[in-house]
Amino acid sequence: MPEKNSSTIDIFNMLSGTEEKAEKPQKSQRQELLEPTGVKELFPEGKISINKYTCIGVQCKLCIKACPTNALYWKTGEVGIIDDLCVYCSACVLSCMVDDCIKITRKREDGKTEKFGKPRDVMVLANSLNAEKRFQRVCDVLQSAEEYCKKYRD
Numbered sequence: 143m144p145e146k147n148s149s150t151i152d153i154f155n156m157l158s159g160t161e162e163k164a165e166k167p168q169k170s171q172r173q174e175l176l177e178p179t180g181v182k183e184l185f186p187e188g189k190i191s192i193n194k195y196t197c198i199g200v201q202c203k204l205c206i207k208a209c210p211t212n213a214l215y216w217k218t219g220e221v222g223i224i225d226d227l228c229v230y231c232s233a234c235v236l237s238c239m240v241d242d243c244i245k246i247t248r249k250r251e252d253g254k255t256e257k258f259g260k261p262r263d264v265m266v267l268a269n270s271l272n273a274e275k276r277f278q279r280v281c282d283v284l285q286s287a288e289e290y291c292k293k294y295r296d
């Protein structure tokens with residue numbers, strides 16, 4: 143009987159591929175579609191809609207050009223959405239010239255829900271988030287009101 147050594151190949155596992163498959167986590171269809179775009183998902187949940195009655199459509203298409211994942215496309219007379227490719231980034235809302243034509247609702251990791259449909263809403267949201275981050279940085283450095291007062295009194 144031939145001796146089994148460390149270089150022995152298990153032909154049955156190779157053919158069925160069971161060993162390899164069991165170790166690799168399965169990717170969702172969404173992850174597979176997004177991977178080539180290189181865009182990261184920041185929001186675990188979201189929803190997007192486009193009002194085809196207020197959309198200027200064929201004369202515009204700015205949202206299609208702005209979308210980083212190609213989630214928007216032109217289909218017979220209106221803008222179509224591939225939901226699996228939308229990461230709720232807001233680039234389309236920022237470029238749309240019709241208020242509330244594109245509406246987005248998205249949920250952050252911490253559970254906060256954000257809704258917007260106008261470029262102004264996106265800017266206000268970005269400013270408030272930046273202000274929160276700045277405040278947090280100050281709190282991290284100067285952990286009490288006394289420390290803060292001391293720093294600015296000296």
Ligand code: SF4
Pocket residue numbers: 190208209210211212213214227228229230231232233234235246
């Ligand atoms: S929010 Fe708009 S721009 Fe961003 S991925 Fe979705 S469709 Fe594209």
Ligand code: SF4
Pocket residue numbers: 192196197198199200202203204205206221237238239240243244
């Ligand atoms: S940017 Fe707004 S108005 Fe222009 S095609 Fe897109 S949804 Fe329609």
